[in-house]
Amino acid sequence: MDTNSKFKVQSEHKKIQAKFIHNHGQKPSLIQVTSPMISSTLFHAYPLLLLIDNLLANIMWLSDDKCLTFIYLASVWLTINVFIPNETEVNHILPYAKILRLWIGIISGAFLFLSFMYYIVSLISSLEDTEPPTLDEIVVLLESVLGKLEVLKNELNVWKKLKLSINGVSEKCSNKRLFCRLFLLGTISQIFIMRYISVGAYVRFFIIAGLVYHSTSVQATLRLLWRFTPVRNFYHLGFKSFTTSNWLPNRLNMEQIISLSQEEAITVPLVDVLPRLLQDREGEDHIRILQLLLNEQKDNFDNQDLKILEIEVQENQRKWHRSKNWSTQLLPYERQNFSIEIKDTDGSFIMKSCLSTKELGEEDLPDNWRWINDDWDETDWVYSDSVWKEIGQYSSSECFTRSRRWTRRLFHL
Amino acid sequence: MSETSSSRRSASKDAVRSYFAGKYNKVLDSILEAEAAISKSPNIAENLSEGSASGNSEMSHSSLATSSATSQGISKKELLQQIAGSLFSTSIERLKTSHSSDTSDLPEYSANSPYEEQECSECDAHFKCSAHFEKAADYYEDETELEPALEPTTSNSEKDPFIDVFLDKLISRLVPEKLPEREHFSSNTTIEHDLDTERVPVFSATTLGSNFKKLSKKMGSIFELQDSIVRLLTWRNPTGTVTALILFTLICFNPMYLIIFPVFRFIYGIVVPGYVRKHPLQRSIYPLKRNHGSSLLYDVCYEGKNEYSCGQQFFSKSFMDTLESRNQEMEEISELDKKPENTRELKQGMKVLINLRDMQDMTSGTLHVIDAINIFLGNSASFQNEEYSTKRFFAGFLLVVFLKILSPLMNWSYVCSVSAWCLLIYMHPRAHLKIVDFFKRGKMGKEYKELKKRENQTHNMIFDETPEIRYIEIFEIYRKGLLPDEWRFFRFSNRIFDPQDPYRRAQQFPPGVDSLADVTPPPHWTFDPNFSWKIDSDVHGWVIERGLNLPVTGDFLFDPMFKRRRLIHRVIKRASPVSQ
Numbered sequence: 001m002d003t004n005s006k007f008k009v010q011s012e013h014k015k016i017q018a019k020f021i022h023n024h025g026q027k028p029s030l031i032q033v034t035s036p037m038i039s040s041t042l043f044h045a046y047p048l049l050l051l052i053d054n055l056l057a058n059i060m061w062l063s064d065d066k067c068l069t070f071i072y073l074a075s076v077w078l079t080i081n082v083f084i085p086n087e088t089e090v091n092h093i094l095p096y097a098k099i100l101r102l103w104i105g106i107i108s109g110a111f112l113f114l115s116f117m118y119y120i121v122s123l124i125s126s127l128e129d130t131e132p133p134t135l136d137e138i139v140v141l142l143e144s145v146l147g148k149l150e151v152l153k154n155e156l157n158v159w160k161k162l163k164l165s166i167n168g169v170s171e172k173c174s175n176k177r178l179f180c181r182l183f184l185l186g187t188i189s190q191i192f193i194m195r196y197i198s199v200g201a202y203v204r205f206f207i208i209a210g211l212v213y214h215s216t217s218v219q220a221t222l223r224l225l226w227r228f229t230p231v232r233n234f235y236h237l238g239f240k241s242f243t244t245s246n247w248l249p250n251r252l253n254m255e256q257i258i259s260l261s262q263e264e265a266i267t268v269p270l271v272d273v274l275p276r277l278l279q280d281r282e283g284e285d286h287i288r289i290l291q292l293l294l295n296e297q298k299d300n301f302d303n304q305d306l307k308i309l310e311i312e313v314q315e316n317q318r319k320w321h322r323s324k325n326w327s328t329q330l331l332p333y334e335r336q337n338f339s340i341e342i343k344d345t346d347g348s349f350i351m352k353s354c355l356s357t358k359e360l361g362e363e364d365l366p367d368n369w370r371w372i373n374d375d376w377d378e379t380d381w382v383y384s385d386s387v388w389k390e391i392g393q394y395s396s397s398e399c400f401t402r403s404r405r406w407t408r409r410l411f412h413l
Numbered sequence: 414m415s416e417t418s419s420s421r422r423s424a425s426k427d428a429v430r431s432y433f434a435g436k437y438n439k440v441l442d443s444i445l446e447a448e449a450a451i452s453k454s455p456n457i458a459e460n461l462s463e464g465s466a467s468g469n470s471e472m473s474h475s476s477l478a479t480s481s482a483t484s485q486g487i488s489k490k491e492l493l494q495q496i497a498g499s500l501f502s503t504s505i506e507r508l509k510t511s512h513s514s515d516t517s518d519l520p521e522y523s524a525n526s527p528y529e530e531q532e533c534s535e536c537d538a539h540f541k542c543s544a545h546f547e548k549a550a551d552y553y554e555d556e557t558e559l560e561p562a563l564e565p566t567t568s569n570s571e572k573d574p575f576i577d578v579f580l581d582k583l584i585s586r587l588v589p590e591k592l593p594e595r596e597h598f599s600s601n602t603t604i605e606h607d608l609d610t611e612r613v614p615v616f617s618a619t620t621l622g623s624n625f626k627k628l629s630k631k632m633g634s635i636f637e638l639q640d641s642i643v644r645l646l647t648w649r650n651p652t653g654t655v656t657a658l659i660l661f662t663l664i665c666f667n668p669m670y671l672i673i674f675p676v677f678r679f680i681y682g683i684v685v686p687g688y689v690r691k692h693p694l695q696r697s698i699y700p701l702k703r704n705h706g707s708s709l710l711y712d713v714c715y716e717g718k719n720e721y722s723c724g725q726q727f728f729s730k731s732f733m734d735t736l737e738s739r740n741q742e743m744e745e746i747s748e749l750d751k752k753p754e755n756t757r758e759l760k761q762g763m764k765v766l767i768n769l770r771d772m773q774d775m776t777s778g779t780l781h782v783i784d785a786i787n788i789f790l791g792n793s794a795s796f797q798n799e800e801y802s803t804k805r806f807f808a809g810f811l812l813v814v815f816l817k818i819l820s821p822l823m824n825w826s827y828v829c830s831v832s833a834w835c836l837l838i839y840m841h842p843r844a845h846l847k848i849v850d851f852f853k854r855g856k857m858g859k860e861y862k863e864l865k866k867r868e869n870q871t872h873n874m875i876f877d878e879t880p881e882i883r884y885i886e887i888f889e890i891y892r893k894g895l896l897p898d899e900w901r902f903f904r905f906s907n908r909i910f911d912p913q914d915p916y917r918r919a920q921q922f923p924p925g926v927d928s929l930a931d932v933t934p935p936p937h938w939t940f941d942p943n944f945s946w947k948i949d950s951d952v953h954g955w956v957i958e959r960g961l962n963l964p965v966t967g968d969f970l971f972d973p974m975f976k977r978r979r980l981i982h983r984v985i986k987r988a989s990p991v992s993q
Contacts, residue, residue: 050706060696067650067652067653067656070652070656119707119708119709122707122712130705216685216689216694217681219694220694221685223692223694224685224688
């Protein structure tokens with residue numbers, strides 16, 4: 001009994017560390033659950049899988065010896081140089097520079113080819129020498145290949161990035177905008193590039209860039225460069241259509257907001273609604289105001305429509321650094337500190353910057369518009385990630401933006 | 414496991430201890446030698462003791478003690494050895510515990526100092542007797558037995574253990590306080606500069622020792638760099654070598670890369686890995702258990718030994734580190750057998766030892782290189798072997814002319830890169846043999862030609878410079894006999910032996926021989942065989958040259974006691990080694 005209680009005390013004080021979920025690695029033997037047909041197919045595909053795996057590893061610069069990959073890269077470069085002559089190279093240094101380049105190119109091309117063939121031969125011979133792979137091994141290899149392909153896909157997914165909308169209302173941008181982006185990226189910028197860079201250099205650049213793109217270093221470089229706001233601004237300026245109205249700091253005032261969002265106002269004949277409105281809620285302020293107003297304008301009481309409009313202003317904030325506080329400063333291309341959702345001409349919603357709720361409240365309302373509520377109603381902060389994808393109610397180190405809604409109603413007679 | 418590690422640890426410690434013991438003994442030996450040398454010339458020793466007596470009292474005690482000990486019949490050297498031996502043994506004892514905290518040793522040394530101050534009743538106030546010193550030795554031995562966990566000598570001057578202070582003072586006594594600058598040795602100018610004591614550092618054994626200790630810890634990275642360069646040059650890392658060659662070629666064609674590569678290396682070798690460690694790229698890739706196939710380049714370089722291609726480590730460690738699960742496992746494992754003290758100490762000890770060994774290798778290598786350079790310079794420049802040196806000169810001259818003419822036609826980019834590639838391919842262990850074989854095979858046919866060429870070459874050069882000719886003199890001196898005209902042959906001398914001669918004034922015989930056969934020419938000179946001793950008949954000539962005012966009769970120059978005549982001989986300079 002005594003020892004039992006002691007044990008209990010100990011277990012209460014001692015904390016236990018949870019373990020990570022292993023997605024891969026040791027698995028129950030697959031032999032029983034796999035049909036012989038699939039097993040034999042996998043077995044035959046094993047060398048091919050190895051080849052693909054190695055190829056992917058080389059593309060992703062994962063091999064232990066980075067120097068070897070670099071040598072391959074240099075050989076590729078030299079081989080390309082044979083096919084795509086370098087126009088800018090000064091040839092007067094040596095009359096036989098061309099011949100030399102040709103020779104080196106052929107040598108490196110041969111080296112590449114021979115390396116590849118040698119690898120295949122040595123692969124086959126080593127497979128023959130060693131014991132055949134277990135099914136687990138094959139599956140692990142298959143997973144490895146798939147994992148690598150998945151990474152490549154994620155890193156390469158330009159289409160997804162192109163379609164990504166920045167204003168954050170919907171995840172995808174409109175087709176028109178997509179077309180604009182494609183046009184911009186695909187043609188206009190290309191023409192500019194072609195003007196200043198030769199075709200050869202352009203092709204070489206793309207081949208080499210493609211070969212190093214998946215290395216850890218380049219990926220890390222991209223991410224590090226992405227930290228600089230000028231880079232992001234440039235990227236989004238280039239990808240966005242030319243309608244830069246959002247960029248301009250003209251913030252909508254009350255009059256503009258009302259005129260832009262008038263369509264959403266609810267319009268009802270006052271005669272029908274008024275008695276029902278007045279029935280139960282004697283005490284509320286706005287009803288009283290309404291009564292007062294109605295008393296003033298008894299004459300044309302019958303013809304009047306009551307328009308009720310709810311304005312919803314979003315307050316947005318961004319955290320620029322994990323350890324810092326929330327800031328009202330936002331990136332120029334995204335939604336601004338106070339913004340309002342407005343229907344665009346093509347029917348989609350866009351975010352427009354507007355004055356702060358305080359400023360809006362102090363503003364004089366246009367003719368015959370009156371506030372119903374005395375003040376703005378606010379919701380709690382909703383936290384989201386860097387691209388305004390909602391995460392939840394609570395701030396965590398994952399959250400970089402947050403927004404809350406201020407609503408206030410007004411009416412028009 | 415633990416047993417073997419502890420034994421290894423103790424072994425490494427023994428090695429460290431023996432190293433330090435050796436070091437101290439060497440210092441001791443040198444000090445003793447210096448002391449012995451100084452004691453031979455008593456003036457210097459006195460000066461030194463005077464000069465340093467003002468500086469430190471305890472040292473003057475010991476020096477006086479040693480001088481008095483000699484008078485008592487005990488060997489000074491023995492005594493010093495006794496004292497210092499006991500002191501060194503204590504200092505070595507201190508090395509027993511090498512990796513504990515530093516703070517404990519301060520009070521112990523302060524406890525030592527009163528003992529220094531107190532004086533032995535048996536001996537004089539100014540020095541201590543040998544018994545006193547033995548006592549001192551006992552005292553320290555006792556102390557080490559009582560306190561075995563003492564620190565090794567630390568570099569901090571506040572915590573200087575007694576032994577270091579002792580050594581410092583001893584050396585500062587033996588060595589002049591103001592050491593001259595190096596330039597005073599090299600330049601011939603005799604201008605005396607004021608020695609700026611603040612600028613000129615005083616020699617101190619403690620500083621030297623601590624510097625060496627620090628260096629041996631911190632030289633690791635330098636040696637690693639050296640080792641990696643050696644590995645590159647010897648093709649032990651073939652892809653690395655090829656990569657280095659490619660980079661070198663790029664630098665040759667565009668020297669801007671000299672700046673670009675270090676920056677690139679900094680960015681992608683240090684900054685980006687740091688970023689990746691902190692913000693892992695979420696790439697769900699994991700390594701395979703084994704790999705098949707091998708790379709052509711490796712197999713060519715390794716002669717199909719497949720050292721790397723068997724694929725235990727195909728995937729990089731840095732990549733492995735990104736795998737969180739792996740990391741977790743590793744952490745668990747490392748937590749399980751966490752004996753950091755042992756392993757760390759062992760590692761540290763081994764590291765220091767390896768560094769010391771490398772340092773030793775480096776110094777001996779430097780010495781070898783210097784020796785080799787000296788030998789080469791001596792051989793080619795000294796004209797010991799006339800033909801060899803002449804050939805070297807001629808080759809050098811031709812080379813200068815040729816290179817000067819060639820220089821405007823050179824394309825340095827191509828030359829540098831191609832020569833680097835050729836050199837490294839030549840240095841490749843397998844290729845080297847084949848290249849050497851190839852050239853040898855080419856040479857076989859040429860051997861006859863070579864022989865013919867050599868025959869011709871023997872008649873290419875002619876060494877017919879006329880040798881240097883000079884004349885030597887010897888004086889044939891006669892002594893006056895009892896009779897007025899009696900002159901008896903006295904001796905052949907190289908001195909005139911006139912009344913002003915120092916030998917004569919000192920009433921000594923001049924240096925001389927009885928027969929001309931015993932006269933030898935000056936070193937590196939030989940007598941001209943076609944010339945015999947000749948009496949110089951132009952007496953007035955050599956008398957006037959020497960400004961002697963003595964009577965001359967015939968071939969002789971007279972004075973009251975002696976007469977002499979000059980014999981001359983022709984000598985030829987031997988083709989002898991130029992003394993360096």
